[in-house]
Each structure stands twice: as structure tokens, then as C-alpha cells.
Amino acid sequence: MRLRGWAAPSATVVSEGKRRSDDDDKKKSSTKRRDDKSPGPRERQKPKPSPSKSPRPQPSRSATPSSQPSATRSATPSPTPAPGTTGPTPTRSSTPTPRPTRPSPSSDDDGEEREYDSQADFASHQMQQDAPETHFLETPQLSVDLDLSSRDLRFPDGAKFKMWVFHQDSSGRGFPGPTLRPTEKGIFHARVEPSMGPHSIHWHGMEPDPRNDGVGHTSFEIDDHYTYQWQPEPGRTHDPNYGAAGTYFYHCHVNTPLHAQMGLLGPLIIDPIELPGFPVAPGNRRAFADGPEYDIATESLIMPFSIDPRWHKMGHAAGLSGEDVGLNRFEPTHFYITGGLLAQRRETGEEVWAPTQLPINVSGHGKAPSLMRFLDGNYLPNKITFVNPDGTPARIAELVSHDGRPYRHTATPGAPAIPTSMHPDPSAHLFTHTLSMGSAERYDLLLHPPTAGTYTLRIEWRDWITGHKLAHRELPLLASCVLKGPGNQTYTRLGPQLG
């Protein structure tokens, strides 16, 4: 009974997937994009009669793809960049009156005021625009081009899955997408030209204006191209209200359950500006502007990811027209630890970035500690545990940041908000051997193994309904005091690998 509705739509869906697989070749073809643009190839057919007795929702009128309305907002605001003149008039009681609930019919503000006939109508009309304009474009400090490809990628256990991946011209076609690493205060541009029909990029945790936030129903999906622009807020010394440095990720926000599982995501790390009084030793970086230093050579990104093979046979717009494609059922059978040393990442070829082991620095031997940036990259809760070489819980992880914001002491108004990781009182530091989190959360951890040896990072996946353990994977952490680089022979004295 629970499989009802899946089999029927999948047939059309698979063929579409095939059609899309050679996206790279179509890249510069203008006709291609027309074709790929909705409503054409998105599955707009009426939902097929269900074999089951249970009546299914009919998306009524929406099943007819209307070519109407991407309410294209005028992309020319009055370009008066002077702050002083454009802010609210600071006169007497310039209390703004709330906007009317019902706008004038001419309003095309973000699509907000548009009403939809049905959920299927709403789902299949997500404000696609060909080439929306970037407002107030500035000169970027970092600029990247991103496109998409479909590839059959081999995972560490040998299984192969069709993946959709973000890539740059210069990079390979691997998973996850290229690591993007802007610095606070610098203008960041990402020109996105999706070859495979409408997509978008949401910079998860970064907080720009809605046009640059990358969500269809609050701005637009990109048919042809768009240049996202934002500027990571710089940190200020001991101020808990400012600063973007930390760990993020980016992902497509179109039909998100499917597109993110298909692989359309990548690491995004914001590096801090350098503040007076917080110099950085050679070979080190700070986790955030007034935060602790870490060793660049052993900085890692670790992302649990799991795959439900059934999902990897669907097409771009599966489910949007109201057909039941079972995207409420995520039943992964393959569980992976992806990521690795950031400094060692090769973004070439068609490979899945995954570690087999990870070097980390032993605490207090002249090197700054290793920083692990942990991201729950799948849809399930993860519980992680650090284990000593003798199998006991290892309280070696110090949490310094969460979701791109440092942990700080904030008890006293107006007083400096000291980061827990910089506090002179050791009991302020957030040490742990275990950490629980759910989808899309990030934690930055400094690792402080007291002695050399092979520690273990154990990652468990939990069911999102029952909480029952579904799987676990282990990653050996090779702690050494004389680490110089990858493949260093000194690893061999550290004992047998686990897992």
C-alpha cells in the first residue's frame, strides 16, 4: 500500500533523467535551455489514475501549465546608494503604517501576493526567470562560476549512483560541489548558469537579501543565469552580534528534497578578517576573527551523507505537478562519511570526496590544534562519538562554533562577549566526546588528543521518526605530534586502523 503511486510516475521520470544526462554538451546552446525550461520537460502531465482505490488529489487547473506569470519584478530600483538619504526619515513619529494585507492587483512583489489554485499549482510555479538582474552589482573580491552536471559517481563502497553536481569550469564533476571559501567583508559573486533546467543556490546560513538567498518562492529560480552577490559580515572583537566566519554549505533550493539528495550541495567556509590584537601565526588560521587559531594543514570538513537509491532515478521536477513520487519516504541504504582534509582536496575528475583516515595534531606539541568542520549533510539525525585508542569515550572535541556563530559568554550587557574557546577559565570551554545533531546543522570542533595514537570518529545515523539507529561508520583519526603532511611515514607507528 505504501508503494502506491511511485511506480506509475517513475517511468516518465526515468526517461527524463536520461535526457538530461548529457547536460554539459548542451551548455552553450540557447535552444537547449528553452527546451529545458518549464513547463515543457518538467513533468506536467496529469497525474495518472492511481491503481489503488484511494482517491488521489487532482491538481485541478494547475495541470495545465500556464505560461503565465512569473511575476517579473522590475529590476530597476532607484539607484540611490547614499545611506543617509534613503533611510527612513528620522522625523517625529514617522511610524510606518503596515502594508495592506491585500495588495493592489498590480503588485508583483516577490510573488507573495499571488494566489494559487492548489498546492500543485504553487509547486509548479516557482517564479522562474531567465536572467534576473543583480541589483547594485559591485566589484567582487571572490567570484566563481557554477554550473551543474549529471554524473554516475562511484562511492567508497563501490556503489554507483546518478548524481547531480555543482562544478566550476576548471573543476571536475565530483561530489560534493567545489569548496567555496570567501573571506569576511569581501564581496562574493557566484554566477550560476544551470544547464539542467531551473535551479537556484541557497547559501545556507548566509543571510543576504531575498534576491540573493536563492529560493524560488521568495525570489526566483534561474532558467538561464544569475550572479548571486553577498558580503559576509565582518566580525568585531568580543561582539556577539557580528561576524560570519564559520562553516556553511550551499545547495539548490528547487524541489529541494530531491535536488539536495541528488548531490546539488557543496561546502561553504567563511574565513575571518584579521582583527587588531588577533595576529595569526604562519601555517595557522583563526576559526573566527577573535577566535582560536588552528592548523591549516589538518583542517577538515566531515559530512555524513546517505543515499536512497530509489530517489536517484527521478527527474528534475518529480512530484511538482501533484503526482505521488514518494519524496516523503527517505529510506537510505548507503551511508557515507564524505569530506577530508580541506587543504588536500583535489577538485578534479569525477570522484566522491571521502576520507579513509584523518591526521590530527596531538595537543600541546607546538602545533595549533586541528579544526574539524562537521556538517550533517543528509536528512537524518546524526550522533557522533570520539573514541580513544583503548575504546573508551574520548573527550577530545571542543566545540567552538555552531551554524557559523561562535559560542560566547553573553551574561553581561555591554561587557566583552568572550568566546568560550578563548576563555581563560578552562571550565568555560565546551569539551565533549559526543554530539547530536540533525539535518543541516554545523559544528566546528577543535580536537585536543592528549597523546599520539589512533582515535576513532564514530558516526551514527538515526531514524527521523523512531530515533532508532540505522547505521554507523567509523573514521580513524591518526593523532601525531610530528605531522608534516599527508602520507608521512610517522603514521605507521600509530597502531592498526579501526573500522
Add this chain to the structure above:
Amino acid sequence: MSSENTPAITPSSVSDTDSALHPVEPGINRSTLLKFGAATAWGTAVAMGAAVSPVSAAGVPRAHGRFTASAVPLPGVLDLYINEGYTKMVDDSLVYQRGFGDRPTALRDARPSLRVVPKIFTREGQVVESRTYPLGAAIPPNGTPAPAGADPANPGQFFIRRNHWASFFPQRTIIVESGATVRLRVFNGLAGTHQLTVAQAAHGRSDLSTGPIAPGGQALLEFDAPYAGTYIYYDPTNAPVQRALGLFGTILVMDPDDPWRVAPNQMAFERQWLWMTHAIDTTWARIEAAGGTVNPLTDPAVPRYFMLNDRSGYEALGHSPNRELNRLAHEESLISGYPRQVDIRNFGEDLALGTLRGGQAVRMVNPGIASHQMHFHGNHLWTVRRNNVEWPREFGHVDADGHVVLQQWEDVIELPPMDRKDCIIPLKRPPDATDKVWYNRTEDWKYPMHCHAEMSQTAAGGMYPGGLVAHWELKSQVNGG
């Protein structure tokens, strides 16, 4: 806490037609219903009795003690009726649900009473029906509190009124003022045994409960207001099945002397929002509707609809053709306000007389069965408490489960089943927008909130974004700026 019949109730046996009309299939789409002349979403269920085919449902046992009339009300007592009925999902299908309602209704009732209209137990011993609290406070138009005026030092930002605006609350809310006594009289109009439990509301964080209430029976539960915060009331029978079928709600305890704070001496706020999440498994609903009993181990839940305050998808976002529904979404769920300068070291600062440098409180409550990950675009939230336990602002720790206990910024709020989190959304200038874009803002900025356990973003297996979603909106002044 006794179960007994009272003369005030008029029990009636179920008529033949009543049981004969019991629908086996929960899915009845709206277009079918429209043929029967129901024009609005609220009115669709009117036609249900006629639309439902009288299939072979005879023999399904219904309650023989069903109440056909409300009991004579008692002063200071809130009557809750355990009812069943069909509710419309976002794809217009009808799904069998149960709930604690305001009045007795029958299964095929066009508008089954499955959730109470918000009630307030006052310290003076009254039960008052009101969608807003504090009583007598100014009602925010369309849910949006208007500011006190422009903040001259911070272009594009505003001063916020302190202790001024009322908040709207969703159905299922019972507000209890500190010092009040809660008296609930619960009537079980269903065929099975049910009960009402208030989780962690007794001393020592133990549960309070009516105990089992037989079909046709009733029970009285009386207790003093617990510590300020959110408490889930629900039916623990065959957990989590009865809860998943809709037998839940939230008790919110507020200090009437200081009702603009999350808790005494805690964060002040401009207004607050109560969000209840719920995931609906139609297979479970079908089994129980047919008189069966779900075994959650052998028939694990696969939810198909995901609700925020009993709405999902375009209805939760206020984009539906039903203006009344959209208005309720704006008043109760869709956070909105004017941007303000805040310092999270002090969310209560009196910047000028009668103003506040604070945000709005978001109280997230998950009586549902899925583990949710509430992701806010546009602003990080500042989490202040979990399950009514204040998090410290210094010298935090990581608890045995691996959760950080320290007030912190988060863009994803973890909300497992039965958990409650109190957070502040600062409604600040989105920090990573460029100056030029911010200073030339001419329109409201709208940001999504959604659960990042992405299965919850679907309805009926697809139709993204059709599930547990909301917006929050940074209003702009009307005339330019």
C-alpha cells in the same frame, strides 16, 4: 481525576446512518466536493456526508456513549471533547483525525471540533476564549506589530514598542496565567479508551493525567499552573499513535504581571509566536478510522502531510485562494515585524521610554512524531531555553546526549518529538546583504522557514514546498526608504 457520567450530558446512541456513512477511504478530493456546492475550503466538509460513498463500513464499532450536546458548563472549568472527524489536507484530500475539541461533534460532522479555539485560564479563576493574549493589549494588524518610530541612528531600522502588542495564538492553545488553577473536564466521545496527559507539568517534571477514560466517560483534571513555558497535552494511549492522530495541544503558562517575557526574568519580546508541528500518517489514520489499532512497531509511521499550526504548503504560506485561511496564517504563524538594532547581550534594553531593543519570541513545540530541523533564512535565532529549562549565558556544557546547553545563535533549530524550544528571532538587518542593497530597500523582505529534514517539505509524496513551511517577513515602511 475521576471517570464518571454526569446528568449534565445527554448521551445518545449512534444512529444506523451514522455508522453506515463512515468512510473507509480518507481521501476525498475537493473538486468532488465542489459538485455538492461547497464553495470555500472551510465549507468543503459540509458536503462530506453526501460525498462519501456509504461503502461497507457497517460493523465498524463507533462509540455508544457519544455526546450529542455540550455539557452544562461549570465556572472556571474548560470542557474538552475527544472527537473524530475528517480534516482537509493541503491537496484537498480529507484525512481522518482525532482531537480535543470545544464541543461534541460526530464523525461525519461537516466541521468536526478537533482543536480548541484558544482559551485562557486567568488568575482570577475564569476561562476566557480569546485568540490573542494579553487580554486587552493592542491587536497587531495582520499579525504585524507596528514600530514606535524610526531609529535615527540606524537607517532603515525602527524602535519597537515595549509591553504593547498582543500575540495571536493558533487553535489547540490553552494559555494559563501563573497562579491560576487549571480545571479540565474531558469527555471521551469515541469508541476506544483515551486519556489526557500534560507532559512534565507536575512537580519534578512528571506528567499529570486524567488516567484512562472509558468510551462515553468523562474525567476531571485539576492542577495549579506550572512554571512559565510550554507544555504538551496529549493522549499517551498506544504512544505515539493517538498523538499522531491529532490528540494533542499546547498549554502555555505566562506570568500575567509580566506577559511580554519568555519567562520571569527572561527575554522580553515584542510579540510571540507559538508553532506546533505535526506529521500525519494516512495509513495510521485509515487503520484507526476502520476501528483497528495501529501497531507502531509492525506498521512504522510514514507521514504524508507535515503541518505547522495545522496548515502546510501554500496554505501555511498564505498563498491559498482562501483569504480567511491566509489571514489566520499571517496572524498565527508568519512572523513579521520591522527591522531593529539588537544586542543579544540584552534583549530587554529600554532604549527610549516605552521601547525595546528586542526581537520576537518563537516558541516551537513538536507534539508530532517526526524529528524536525527548523531552518530560518535571513536571520539566525537566539535559543534561550529547551523544555522550559533556561540555558545559561555563560559556563555552558555539553549534556550526556551531546547537546550544547548554552544560549546560542542557530540557523537550524533541532526539534525532536515532544521537544519545545523558546527562541528569539531578532528581526535584524540581514547581515550579509550589501549596504547598497539594504539602504535602497523598497519592499518587504520575505524569508523562508522550513524544516531541513526535507521529507517534511512534501505533501502526498511530492508538491514541494508542500509541507512544514513558513515565511518570516522584514517589513519596510510604506513610503519608499
